[in-house]
Amino acid sequence: MEAVMFYVLAAITLISAIFVVFLRRPVHNVVFMIVTMIGLAGLFLLLHAEFVAMVQLIVYAGAVMVLFLFVIMLLNLETVNPAQDARAARMWVGALLSLGFLVLMGPVLKMIFPSGPTVGAAAFQPGMSNTEIVARELFTTYLLPFEIVSVLLLAAIIGTVIVSRKRSG
């Protein structure tokens, strides 16, 4: 059952990721990116990371992708920029290089874990939800990084507003 779920979700994720990279129109790319995000959220659920799965759905599929869509609508790319992607030579170089990268990664992955280690249970006690465990870690051990990240978000907000505001001159 778990294996079937994994293969279905992996297929959804991979196929829509291929569409993200190779479809011409940016709007289609965004739509398939959302499908990829949903597939990944399903995989996270399968890995018993319920909180992260929900954050993935809300933040990525919800907020980030809507931001992408919003900018595409704002720029109105369909009329201004009719998809001048991929001169043939560059496309083949890119495809070959990334395939080489994949081939390079294969033995590295095999080397780290020759046979998959067994599933433990200590971090996944019964009676404690995943959200509870994550929250406990986040607000005790990782409290300082958590606070620093809020400063990072503030900096990003200010930077975004300043960079994208209309110059009056």
Place this chain on the structure above:
Amino acid sequence: MVTLQHYLFLSAVLFTLGVAGVMIRRNLIVILMSLELMLNAVNLSFIAFAKYLDSIEGQIFVLFIMVVAAAEVAVGLAIGVAVFRQRGTVDVNDINLMKW
């Protein structure tokens, strides 16, 4: 039986697709999207490691990666909008003022 290998391989393929997108596509927004794809591939391997090595740290790390990715997308898209206002295009072949 789904092992760690399966997840790592899926993650590697997703990451490679992201790399291919960055190298093949010339649209600034699609390149940013491919970056997101790579970050998500890394997230997947973090979560898989968290499960199979039986520790919660991977999931915490993924939350931080998501925050950084959201900040990166916001700033990147703002830069994209600013560039579009200046040059009237988001094709990275035409945005080469600081390249050479």
